[in-house]
Amino acid sequence: MWRGSRKTPGGTLFFAVNDSSGAIIRASFRDEIDKSFVLRKSSDLHTACDRYSDGDLNAFDYFQVEQSGTDFTGAIYTHMRKIGPGASMTYGELARTAGFPGAARAVGSACARNEIVLIVPCHRVVAAQGIGGYEFGTPIKEKLLRHEGLDNF
Template sequence: MLCYDTYVLGNLTCTYVFTDVGLVSFEPEAKATKWRPSADWRRRLDDHFSGKSKLTDFDMAGTAFQKTVWRAIADIPRGETRTYTELAQIVGKPKAARAVASACAQNPLLFVIPCHRVVAKHGLGGYKYGTALKQQLLEQELC
């Protein structure tokens, strides 16, 4: 069963979806149709975003390659970035920078799997919700 709740992250209200297996999606301003508040998931998200612990149980749909990329992105420390090329090397596909960028664009767990930490060789690169938000998220992590 899919369950939904909202989580306030800074000045953004995000909707997250979870199952008994793990987190399915986490996006800003998404609309949910069935609400099931979860104190456990809210506490786990608080711990994740405060740096006390790291979420590792995900229930995401995606290809094996996408899931590998998403897990590698989740390992990028707060306040650091990697280029699409570096991430391609990390996942063992050094010529797959464009495929890594595509996996970033399909990330269902924005902020939890921090694809804003993946940047282009010569600049920010793209971001699902715009480069202004990507820049803001990177700057917040440096504080």
Template sequence: MRWTVLDSPIGEFSVATDGTAVCATHFGRIGSAVDAAATSQPGAEPADEVDARVVAELRAYFAGELTEFTVPLVVRQGSEFERAVWREMTRIPYGETLTYGEVARTLGDPGAARAVGVACNRNPIPVIVPCHRIVGAGGKLVGFGGGLPRKVTLLELEAGVALRRAWS
């Protein structure tokens, strides 16, 4: 697995690829747990085609030019329920939100809002698998692994782009 660090509106953002797909993302720079030789710094040349593609898509997303990621993803962890939540996240349209309860109802378990929240927290590929689009009851901004300021930035970015596209 190779990590690439990008500068973004939410600070440094790290993305891991395995040569065929995106495996993980991380808010901030991946620390000493990863061999420095397997980590590229902001602005470094991509290691392979998948790395180049995800870097290009993330830059376009943060610039407000991309509304749907197409890079291949691979998720090797998570319970069946967590995987179902992560799949459901990818179905939430760009610039829109759902509540934890709405996602739980969509998955056929209306009482599982807290479990949806736990699955959001365990999302191995945040931003690309958009856990930031899931909010608390009544649209309240609660819980986000990257911190609420990052969640607000991502939601504002998407809302602004969605409005500009709707009005043009």
């Protein structure tokens, strides 16, 4: 495992990657990565962050992710990654799309437990009435959405 960090429009993103699989296992706007992991200052993920910041909003598309969870959260995260940049979906819509109609609230919980922020774009999931909540504060969520071209929040 190795770790790294890079500045993004949402603040500094701290991440961890599994070197055997190459998959991202953690990404957060808080520095909560295991310090025993080797620190890397550059990688394709670092460059992807730079590209994303420069406007290449699909820069994370190719990256593999590994995240523990249940069948439910797995389905939610999978369908979450299908929400393209510049788009958004409500908690209820995502629930229905993933095959769990009526589970809007549970989707909120799944978003809150997402351990690979930004790459798994939980910030694109909004409430039916407004922007909805965010683990690191709605201002950051708003900045990200704005960066992706959604000014209506």
